Amino acid sequence: MQMQDGYNDGHNGEWIVEPEPFDKMFQLYWDAGYQIHTHNNGDGGLEVLLKSLGKAMERNPRKDHRATLVHFGFAKPKQVKRWIELAGIISANPYYVTALAGHYIKFGVGARSENMVPLGEVLKNKGSMSFHSDMPMPPAKPLQLAWSAVNRITAEGKVMGKQHRVSVEQALKAITIDAAYAIRMEKVIGSIEVGKSANLTVLEDSPFDVASTAIKDIEVWGTMLEGRLQPIGKNLARTAEKSTNPRYPRATRGHYSTTSQISDKRIMHAAAAKFA
Numbered sequence: 001m002q003m004q005d006g007y008n009d010g011h012n013g014e015w016i017v018e019p020e021p022f023d024k025m026f027q028l029y030w031d032a033g034y035q036i037h038t039h040n041n042g043d044g045g046l047e048v049l050l051k052s053l054g055k056a057m058e059r060n061p062r063k064d065h066r067a068t069l070v071h072f073g074f075a076k077p078k079q080v081k082r083w084i085e086l087a088g089i090i091s092a093n094p095y096y097v098t099a100l101a102g103h104y105i106k107f108g109v110g111a112r113s114e115n116m117v118p119l120g121e122v123l124k125n126k127g128s129m130s131f132h133s134d135m136p137m138p139p140a141k142p143l144q145l146a147w148s149a150v151n152r153i154t155a156e157g158k159v160m161g162k163q164h165r166v167s168v169e170q171a172l173k174a175i176t177i178d179a180a181y182a183i184r185m186e187k188v189i190g191s192i193e194v195g196k197s198a199n200l201t202v203l204e205d206s207p208f209d210v211a212s213t214a215i216k217d218i219e220v221w222g223t224m225l226e227g228r229l230q231p232i233g234k235n236l237a238r239t240a241e242k243s244t245n246p247r248y249p250r251a252t253r254g255h256y257s258t259t260s261q262i263s264d265k266r267i268m269h270a271a272a273a274k275f276a
Contacts, residue, residue: 001073002044007108012044019048026052027059035066035184037091041073050079053086068182070132071096074112077121084127091130091182092117092174094149095138097161102154113160119149120164129170130179146171146207147216168207168215198227 002013017025026049029036038049046069053067069075069083072092083090096117105113122129131145138144149171154160166174180190189197202221210218222231 001042002048003042003074003109003112004044004047004076005112008110009108013042015045022048023052023055027056030056030062030065031060033062035068037068037070039070041071043074043076043079046075046079046083050082050086053083053088057086066128066182066184071134072117074109074116075118075121077118080118080121080127081125084122084125089128089130089182090122091132091179092119092122092149093132093134093138094119094145094152095133097152098148098155099138101160102156102158105160115161115164118161118164119166120161123166123170128178128181129174130182131171131174132179141216142175142201143207143218144216146175147213149174150212150215153213168212171215172207198224200224202229202231 002015004012006012026036026038040046040049049069056062065087067086067088068091069088070091072090073096075083094117101113101116104116105111109116119129131142131149133140133142133145146168149166150168152160152162152165159165177186177190180186180188187196189199192200201223204219204221207215207218220232221235222229224230
């Protein structure tokens with residue numbers, strides 16, 4: 001993690017890929033038409049990435065390239081603004097704040113940890129923002145990521161960088177439709193719309209109705225895969241019982257009637273119908 005202003009002990013970090021060979025690779029894949037995802041955490045590394053993207057856009061402009069900055073550990077406001085001006089998008093890991101910020105503020109980075117994963121700068125500049133887990137570093141739980149972004153509570157229990165907290169709606173979009181956009185699948189998945197795959201996660205409670213600090217603890221009722229409702233645990237037996245009740249239509253060709261198997265309230269919880 002290269003830091004422009006160095007670490008508290010005086011070093012600046014180490015390169016995984018040196019700037020010169022990185023730029024050669026970036027330009028090669030750019031000209032081949034790839035969507036480039038670059039994993040970077042330090043503002044020193046981001047400066048190199050910005051130069052490569054700026055050079056590519058000037059030399060061989062591309063529309064809708066969606067070059068993606070993955071992780072987004074540390075970035076200065078002017079860097080975030082420039083990245084978005086160049087049509088770059090963000091795939092952030094807000095769990096870094098939960099797991100690392102409390103430690104980093106004491107060792108290595110200091111007060112700059114307040115601005116770790118600066119989502120507020122992305123929103124200010126109207127950039128595209130999605131979340132990823134980077135498992136096994138954090139758990140592969142989208143609601144945990146949403147919780148981290150909404151609350152920015154460290155492992156030590158302190159709120160770190162409250163100016164970068166996002167709303168519940170923004171966090172849910174970051175793990176649904178904006179995540180789909182980051183991998184060019186927004187026309188297939190990510191929201192409830194006619195023509196898209198009916199792949200949903202059904203929650204026991206709405207993230208809009210519980211306290212923000214309880215979002216990560218919401219239980220999963222089940223899933224829907226290509227229109228087939230798939231309850232889990234205790235809900236499996238309940239759904240099987242309903243399927244034998246004349247009031248509820250049986251599955252046809254392996255597809256369940258969502259209105260017969262699940263309440264309207266839970267359908268709304270499935271993928272936050274606000275985004276439909």
